[in-house]
Each structure stands twice: as structure tokens, then as C-alpha cells.
Amino acid sequence: MSFGELRKTTKTNWLKDNRELLRNNNGQVQTDIRLSTKWLERSKCEDLGIKYRKGRFTKREKEILQNTLQEYKRRHNLNDDQLQKLMHYRNDKEHSSFWAEIATPLGFRSLKSVAHHIQRNFHEFNHNGSWSKEEDEQLKQLIQLYGRDWTTIGEQLKRMPEGCKERYVVCLQHQDKHNKGKWTKEEEEQLTKVVVNITKECDANISLDWGIPWQLVAEAMENKRTALSCRSKWVRDLRLKYEIGEDRSARWTSYDSYMLCK
Template sequence: MLANVWMSTSKLAELVKTEGLVYKKGKFSATEEAQLNAAIERYRVTKGLSMEDLDQVIFSNKAGKDKGHESFWSEITSALQLRPIIAVYHHVRRARHPYAGKGTWTKTEDDLLIQSVRDLGQSWEKISDIVQRTAADCRDRYRNHLQDREVRRIGMWSKEEEEELTRIVTEMTVDQGKDIDNDIFWGVVSQRMGGKRGRQQCRIKWTDSLAPQLKNTGERPRWSAMDAYILVHKVDSMNVRDDTEIDWKLLPDENWNIWSAHSLQRRWLTMKRSIKGFEEMSHAEIMEILKTKKAQSPPPSSSGRKKKSKYLSAEAVNDVDDMEMQPQAGPSGGPGSLTAG
């Protein structure tokens, strides 16, 4: 159904609740990119299309209605698992757009974008043709960097700003029984802060700084050797072929949830890049090296400092302060589990 039925995001969300539909969201992995490109090339060769002909099929104004190529989007979507056809449609059109990948924005482009928004409102497709950047690039550049720039602040956050952001997010999530990590509309948060901080600034400040502190009983948490150990075994438990396939939001559990998905991804990249020659290694090879490095969970601290939070150990690590068994390197038994040798 996902490869053949065109459904909006709201319709997909409705089916998740009513029918238990399962589908994949988020960034396309390197494996998916390869599968998708192979499917597109296979279609092109089978149909005897030139690259120019292929572009006409991809950028036809009516999705799935191009005469003679009605099956194109269904066929290439079928090459992937759990991706809705509408997501593949938007992804391919973004990735292959002639305006894609143009690099750093210039002041001239910024000025033209601002003027275009004044003239046309947020009609990103129309603005795209004027600025000669993709619609998504225009939208993100405007919302994250240019909107409200007269009052936008940069640099360190003041204590008052941090308290304001915490209050706003708490009102939008905790007070309404929602998830403080995921159920947040950052554009709305930025508006409620009077545009003083952009949506991207608010998101990063919250996920990487304020939310971890809130979960850690008000104290700023520090990344520990135990955190690194848990992260390596969590990633191993995902059983992926490439780390671009990891949904970082799935790694935390109820006992280890201080760190945001963004923080975990950055920590993983730091560990991976610490390996000499990692660029030429497969994910499996990198995984084996990191598992060897983190083969044993670190002993409890003997510094006498009190334990700050219940979130310092993984779900299957019991009685950290009295740990006698040292888990050995090897495949994890599943999300949140660590195998003992």
C-alpha cells in the first residue's frame, strides 16, 4: 500500500493510530539512497529514456500522472521498505533538483529571498524559481536565519532566556501530557519568544542543553565512560549495515534518556572519527573496534560524589554501585540490553 497509495502526512498519521500502520520517517540512509538510485537507473534503462527524459518524468507537475510513466513512482518506491510513495516523491525531487547543493548563501541571495517573501508570502515553489534555490532551502534559510533578524540574538543565552524557553516548552508539552523530546513545534516556540531566538536555535538549546539538565534533577550532566559504553552497545543492537540507517530517537530508554538524539549522534561520530582510517572501513569493522575499546563497562566512580540521577545506567545494568560482573564485547541482545560474558 505504501508504494501505491498517495497519502498526506496527516492521513499517514491517522492510519498509524487507527490501523497500526508502520512506516519509516526521517533522513534517507546511504543504503536507501543506493537502492533508490539503482531503481531509478533500472527504470530509465528499461524504458529507454535519456537523462533529459528522466528529468521530465521526475519533475512533471502532476505526481504519477505523466503520460506513459504512471508507474514510475510506485516502481522506485517498491525498491525500499516502509517508505511512503509521497516521501519518496519529495525526496527524489529535492535531491535531483537543478538548484540542489548550491552551498553557502550570499548576501545578494538573502536580500532577494527576503524581498520575494515580502512580495509573495511563503509561496516557496514560486520563490524557488526567483532565488534559484530549492523550495526547501528557501524555506529553511528564511525561517532559521532571516525571519525576525531585526530582533534576533546570537551568541550565549542569558539565564532569563533559558528560563523563558523552559517555561514555553514545558507549557507546550508536560502541561499537556506530551513528550518533551519530540512533541514540539519549534516555529511556535520561536514566535512565543518574540523571534529573539530562531526555531533552530531554540531546538538545539533545548535538546542539547536544557532538556538533559531538566532530566538530571536540574544539574548539568556530563558525558561519562558508562554513557560511551552504553551507546556503543545500543548501536550494535540496531543491527544496521551503515550508521545512516540508525534512528537515533530509538536509542534512549526509560533508564537512559538524558541525551537527545542529536547529542547521541554527535557522540557516535566523535567516537567513530577517533579511529584511524575510519573513512575506508565498513560499519561492521568500526563497530568491532569500538566494541573492543568499550569491552568492559567502567567501574563505579570512587570519587565519593553522589549519584546525580537514575538515568546513568542502561536498562539491563543492575546495581551499578555494586557491580561484580563485567559485560564482555559482543552483539547486544536488543535495544537497551547489554550481554554479560
């Protein structure tokens, strides 16, 4: 089934699942192709006037995703491991249209929300909770044994390969260098400079934490703080201070909404 045929066969599902978004469209499916082909933030969709569905995925949406994934697997003659890898990486050249093909049948779901939902719910090791000290030690031992073969390590730990990689790179790799106390004024100033410079180099939006390479930020901070700590400090304390100081129009983020409602 081609990409175009996939859209055509799901038109009825779009109308049924998204009727409230179509009231002013005379019953015609008028989704914006950018929604399922571009990695857009919600705020960007709103700025562009692109309609999209929010909230939990419905039972029908989950069924559509499951069927679409299985159809993609069948058409491309993939095994389970190959499909799992596609679900956790964006830059496979041979399957460059993978995410667009998976997201398109849902119509009003953004590409990013579809990817996040799939990565959370369609991996065999996606419900293992927080890391224990014993698992951290086992992870270090497995790295000594297998190097950075995250797939093998994930199988041994019964965890997602990307989760193992992230746990090591973000939390364990430079554990002996990490400061864990209160941030100093010098650290805050250094973090601000690093974030400003890296976002310029990467052409990332400084008002949005998604897209900022926090691991690079942590490395530029000489690994004195973890990537997670750098992100949290920037989003929670420094971003707004920087934007006000630069006389910029500060963008309201999802974290701001969370803190307001807390």
C-alpha cells in the same frame, strides 16, 4: 497499477536487496506495514522491534525510487511541478497515499528516510549550498515583489521553494529582534517552559526534537532567538538537564551519538 500490485511486483527486489534481514525468515518477505505507512523515528522502530535498513541508499534503491515516482506521475497524470509539490508536502488529501506507495517497494526503508532521501536528491534546485548575504537580500526583495509565492521565488533564486520559505521564516523574518550572544539563565528557563508546554499541546515527544514545532517555540520566545537556535540549545544543553531534573528516563538521541563520536 494498484497499491497491492505494486507490493507484489517488487517482492523479488526486496529479497535481493535485503537478504541479510531475511536470514531468519525462511526467505519470506515479512516487513512490517507500519514501516512504510507511519512516520516512525528509528528509536520507535527499535522499541517496536521493527527491522529496517540503515545507511546510504544503494544504486538499485535509487533506481526503484526513480521508477516508482515516474510510475506514480504517469498513473495520476501529473506534470513535473505537481510531482515536485507532492515530494515536499505530506498533507495532500487527494494523494494521501503518495508516500506509502513510494516507500513500499523498498521494503525495509522507513517512510521518513525515504521522504528525506527524495527531498534531498530529487529536486532540481537541491545542491545550492549555504545562503550568501546577497541571496538573503534578494530573497527579501522578491518577497516584497511576489509576497509569499515561494514557488515563484524559488524559481528566481534557483532554490527549493521550501528552502526559501524556511530561510525567511527561520532566519530573516524577525532578524532585528534576534539575540545572537550567549543565552541568559532567564532565556534558558523560558525556553524550557515553552518546550514543555508546546510538546504537551501538540502531543509531541519531548525526548525527540523531530515533531516539536520549533517555529512555534521561537514565536513563543517572542522571536528573541531563531527556531534553529532554540532547537540547538534544547538538544545540546537543556533536554537532558530537564529530564534528569524531572527524574525521567532520558532517551539517547542521534545528536547524543554524534557528540559522543565527535
